[in-house]
Amino acid sequence: MATQCVVKVELTISCKNLLDKDVGSKSDPLCVLLQSTGNDQWTEVDRTERVKNCQDPEFSKRLCIDYHFEKVQKLKLGVYDIDNKSVDLKDDDYLGGFECTLGQVSTWITPPIVADEVKDNRAIVLEVEARNLDKKDMFGKSDPFLEFFKQADDGSWTLVHRTEVIKNNLNPSWKKFTVSVGTFCNGDFNKPLKYFCKIILLKAQTQIRLIKKINTAANLSFFCLIYSILIFFIEAQYTFLDYVMGGCQINFTVGIDFTGSNGDPRSPESLHYLSPDGTNQYLNAIWSVGQVIKDYDTDKLFPAFGFGAQVPPDFKVSHEFALNFNPNSPYCQGIEGIVQAYRAALPQVRLYGPTNFSPIINHVARIAAGAAQQSNAAQYFVLLIITDGEITDLDQTKQAIVNSSKLPMSIIIVGVGEADFKAMEVLDGDNGVLKAPSGEPVSRDIVQFVPFKSFTSAPREALAQTVLAEVPGQLVSYFKMRNIIPVNPPAPSK
Incomplete structure (x- = not known):
């Protein structure tokens, strides 16, 4: 069952050197917060008070909005010079503004916008x-x-x-x-x-x-x-927002299935076939999840790997090859970089098999283990695996997941195509505690699996909302298990 991260966030707004639209006096600014509802439509969420005769206002009225980690919440802030008592802004002068996402506000936008969670922790x-x-x-x-x-x-x-x-x-x-x-x-x-x-x-x-x-x-x-x-x-009781606003970076890694069961990428029947608009289920999953995750990583450098293919130049089977074919630096610049690397690699590799997950899981786990040695809440890792079929190394994967459950990481598995994904549901652990072949149980639930076919007719963001809904709780559960507080914890409640 997904644990929704829905909390109230207050935005504190201040401005510097606003335009002066009034004759004989300074502007009387007011800030309005709008949220995108899709299709280029916006709805007003909240607004500040009006500050009279001021070009450098510090608004005391905070802007309140619900925060959802699993959604890309597009915001628009606008500042207006208010010269009447009407709530309609059409007859007021627009002084300036900008657009961002709420995820960006909570992670890297600095004053004049400050986000605070409304809670007793x-x-x-x-x-x-x-x-x-x-x-x-x-x-x-x-x-x-x-x-x-x-x-x-x-x-x-x-x-x-x-x-x-x-x-x-x-x-x-x-x-x-x-x-x-x-x-x-x-x-x-x-x-x-x-x-x-x-x-x-x-x-x-x-x-x-x-x-x-x-x-x-x-x-x-x-x-x-x-x-x-x-x-x-x-x-x-620290929350997900306490950790990310306190400086925790979420590191995003992608693993893509290049096994033969996907079909020849040149055939329209293949799951790797690029449609006339240049997309397929693999790319849709990357875009959907990546658009949310990217706001929580400052450098926007994302490692991307493939598995199950014969890789040039010697065309040996690899279950952990860099998508850009640079094992020393498998990083892609932004989600667009992952997409470009995938499109470039597709005609160069030979789809083969089998479908092994454990090498990529262990790869990310080794990096997460290094971060865990720091004993602070500076980094958390999310691995997205996109696959088309039944897993081959099930026992090794179970062991890798059990080991990873002790580390700062989560695993998201998206199943594309029409295959039987019963083994993936076992890894998810929703129907019971996952155990390694030795009988050792996971320390905490870190896997979320969803079949892509359940979202083929849904908006792109619906997939991200489902697969990412559990990540906030998983992140908090790890740091709580280790008794690690945020790098910059919030001030104690009074």
Whole structure:
């Protein structure tokens, strides 16, 4: 299940040396934020206040917008000289403006535009155990779990967390869990809370005891009847935006399937065949995902590789060849550079096989392992693999993914054509935890697979929205697993 990264972002705007359109006085500027809705259509999102008689305004009203990592959000900022009380800008003088994406604002645009996430980044961390619970099950010990509730303004109670069930145990120790301060108590540490211990009895939940109302401002560690709050503290809960706005670079790498099952690129039946407009499913996938990722990499140099082809000059099979045929510098300048390298390589290689993923995964993993040694949140890696068929080195790929799950990287697999992609769904892990042949499970979910055919009639951006939706959560899960904070963390919430 994709974890949507949808948060509120506030843009702080200031200007310098605006044009003076008023006679006898300075301009009265106001800034308007527009967002593209497609087909060259724009809709107003927000606007600042008007600042009277000022050519260097610092607007106090912030512009608020929803942020979606998986989308290219095109923005247009315009500054107008306001000389009347009408909200219509058609009769006001346009002083200037520019276009950008919200991803660019969050990563490399510097003042006069500053982006801030609207949030409380604190979280409650709790670990609870119980001793000598009553035996309520006729044929065995109880199966207890805990439920925590907060009180609403109208006096009703809302469930905020339910622990896992501990089977057949009268002395349970539940796993440590984390709940955001907003969810736990709406940021109000004087809000009353209560928790219940329940058991599963005859497939029904049976409440056995209201333990105690607790106050979140109480001591961090305390005993409550037969229950022990082993851990109770507040920690900063950093988000995806905290990391990328704090300086984390997202490094994008592409791996392209050049196996024989794609068909002769000269044939219109081939998945590598370039249509009259110069595109195919491979290029559409690269454009779709790349247009989002590129805003999070400052140098715009993207490594691109092919696999499963016989490569010049000796035409030996390679599962990890640079698309530009320069193994010492496999980087392409921008997404356009990847496209150009792909088009140039296509007539030079001989499609062959088999379909091996592990060499390219291990290649990116080696680079990610080097970044992991820095013990900071400066780099994260996203590998896009585009393939047409069943994977050949499944066991080696599972092991490579398990190893990579300990590193700052995510893997996106896009399946093109009409092949059976059941093995890819196994790698995705949505239906269970992926394990290596040795039985070792992944440390965290890092793979997302989608079949391209599901998006053939959808807008190009729909593919990116689906495959990239999980990346923010995966990035955060890695740095949280390593207890690594952003390079430049946000100021603590007050």
